[in-house]
Amino acid sequence: MKSDSLLIKPAPSFDEPVEMLKACHERIAAQCTTLGKLAAHLPSHGADVQAQQAARNIMRYFDIAGPHHHADEEQDLFPLLIEASERLHSPVGERIASLLDEHRVLETSWAHLRTVLADIAEGRTRLLEPVQVADFVGAYRSHIALEEREIFPFAQACLDRQQLARLSAAMVARRTISTTSTITPQ
Incomplete structure (x- = not known):
């Protein structure tokens, strides 16, 4: 066994804004996986405690971190x-135009899924439509793949330190609560 295989890769910091955006994608993918598992869980188990917690976790992520991630990209x-x-x-500019359109589609799709998840979180048994879940998850996976294949490498190749620092500062500011000066986790 190689000694470096036991090392855990540290999470990126806001000092590495493109890496932080990639890490966000990993969390989005994880939430999409949980959404798929929840859809499969509900027909047999209903809105049990496990389903309620999963629904709350998914909603918390896509209600808070998801909009921050889209704003990081769109505004900065x-x-x-x-x-x-x-x-x-x-x-790349043309690709970005299509990504902006995809953000709107993802947000609309999320709004529909969220209404069902809110009921599940409250213990009301509702089923997630498999097609709706598959469409949402597939759209996000495709969106992430394009960004990671074309957009992020372009960003890393052409943005200078000053631009990356401004991007980083904007990402931190977006997550800072002015009254307590803490950062909202993603």
């Missing part, structure tokens, strides 16, 4: 990349 990362794309004559 994407404008920098569109500018770089125009300067470098890259097709």
Whole structure:
């Protein structure tokens, strides 16, 4: 056994904003997996304690961290990349336009799923429509794949330290609660 195989990779910090966005994708994927498991769990077990907790966890993530992630991209990362794309004559700007449209679709899909999850969280047995769950999960996985394949490598290649620092600061500020100066976890 290699000695380095026992080492745990440290979580990225906001000092590495692109890596932090990638880590967000991992958490989104994990929540999507939980959503699929919950959909499979409900027909046999109903809105039991386990289902209620899973529904609350999924809602907490997509109600808080999900919008922060979209805002990180839309308000801070994407404008920098569109500018770089125009300067470098890259097709990334066109990809970003489609990603923005996908954000709206994902948000609408989430709103529909959330109504069912809210009932489950309250102990009311409702079933998640398998097609709706599959569409949501598939759309997110496809969206993440495009960002990680094309957008994030472009960001890492063309953004300078100053731009990355501004992106980082904006991400931290978005998660800072002004009265207590704490960071909302993702």
